[in-house]
Amino acid sequence: MRINLARLKRDLDELGAIGRTPGAGVSRPSWSDADMEARRWLLSRITNAGLEAGVDAAGNIFGRWQPGSPVVMVGSHIDSVPNGGHLDGALGVLAGLECLRRIKEEGVHLRHPLELVSFTDEEGAFGGFFGSYAFTGALKAEDIPRLRDAAGTRILEAMARHGLDALQAPAARRDPQDIRAYVELHIEQGPVLESRQVPIGVVESIVGIRRFGITFRGRADHAGTTPMGDRQDAFLGAADLTLKGRELVLAEGTPTSRVTVGAVQVKPGVANIVPAEAYLTYELREVSAQTLGVLAEKSQALAQSVGSAWGLEASIESILDIAPVPLAAEVRGAIVAASQELGLGYMRLSAMAGHDAQVVGRVAPAGMIFVPSRNGRSHSPLEFTSDEDLERGANVLLQTLLRLAAD
Numbered sequence: 001m002r003i004n005l006a007r008l009k010r011d012l013d014e015l016g017a018i019g020r021t022p023g024a025g026v027s028r029p030s031w032s033d034a035d036m037e038a039r040r041w042l043l044s045r046i047t048n049a050g051l052e053a054g055v056d057a058a059g060n061i062f063g064r065w066q067p068g069s070p071v072v073m074v075g076s077h078i079d080s081v082p083n084g085g086h087l088d089g090a091l092g093v094l095a096g097l098e099c100l101r102r103i104k105e106e107g108v109h110l111r112h113p114l115e116l117v118s119f120t121d122e123e124g125a126f127g128g129f130f131g132s133y134a135f136t137g138a139l140k141a142e143d144i145p146r147l148r149d150a151a152g153t154r155i156l157e158a159m160a161r162h163g164l165d166a167l168q169a170p171a172a173r174r175d176p177q178d179i180r181a182y183v184e185l186h187i188e189q190g191p192v193l194e195s196r197q198v199p200i201g202v203v204e205s206i207v208g209i210r211r212f213g214i215t216f217r218g219r220a221d222h223a224g225t226t227p228m229g230d231r232q233d234a235f236l237g238a239a240d241l242t243l244k245g246r247e248l249v250l251a252e253g254t255p256t257s258r259v260t261v262g263a264v265q266v267k268p269g270v271a272n273i274v275p276a277e278a279y280l281t282y283e284l285r286e287v288s289a290q291t292l293g294v295l296a297e298k299s300q301a302l303a304q305s306v307g308s309a310w311g312l313e314a315s316i317e318s319i320l321d322i323a324p325v326p327l328a329a330e331v332r333g334a335i336v337a338a339s340q341e342l343g344l345g346y347m348r349l350s351a352m353a354g355h356d357a358q359v360v361g362r363v364a365p366a367g368m369i370f371v372p373s374r375n376g377r378s379h380s381p382l383e384f385t386s387d388e389d390l391e392r393g394a395n396v397l398l399q400t401l402l403r404l405a406a407d
Ligand SMILES: [Zn+2]
Pocket: 077, 088, 089, 122, 186, 355
């Protein structure tokens, strides 16, 4: 049994047209008008395929084939970052849909039912993983009112606009006993598979993330009349930490360690005033939980020492703390067996981006299949995977699902 590439491509094109701006990629942040249109489109595709469509209290979309429990799940997300590509997330959902259609068309008898899922807000318009957190019981009701998008709109209002009560989202929790396995096909979003010319990546573990919001406070002064030695310039703390944090990670991290200062705000933010306050986001990623912990601790100590060296007060707030997740051996084994059966080369690697599989993987056996990303590009309109690689990945997904559902 093989997937129908033409049908998968048609679905990718149709979904990719929703929220597309010519030359500027796809923008489908969760609960936007484009996301709502994509949700309606996906539900109609699920119904047309003869699957049982459903939406839970967190807005997660399901397509079920055959009743029963425990279920083998396949999916990803259909939301996108602003100006993103047409494959991140969409490939996992639409290849999953294609697999279910093929299995249904062939009338294969399986021991376990199959279920397609598209999780809400994986990309983080409102913080990220809203759907998979709710689905796995990790979403706390008291945290929901705090979730806002970049414009300050709360998820409460964003969902209410579509007749949904975000506070009810924890009711989306599924008993982990009902989940036999979860499999996600995704573009690699990195250069490894392409550079080694290997078509299939078997993901061993998903990177952990520690994100801090760090504020340096100094003193606003006149940019002309205040001598250089007489300043408490808050931005110098931010700049110094950015450079020293990089040195720390290069010296004490592993090849999978990353540090990124992605956002900086300076106050009052005027050309002729010495900055009184500088806020930066400081994000660490690493596959080893132990190394991540060490880097996080040393980074916080570094922020304090950099602050005092420049005469600043440093305050550190933890914004995100996601532990690295090793993926299930039995799902990895099924992916390897499927690749071998199809005569496809594969390699084991780590996922350096966040994925719903890491959330589901905390409560149930989860696995991920990667296909090559041209030039490693993603979260960009330049995202591209060849038709051959899409087909190979989707066929490995199909064979993996058949294996997991058969016994
Ligand atoms: Zn994704």
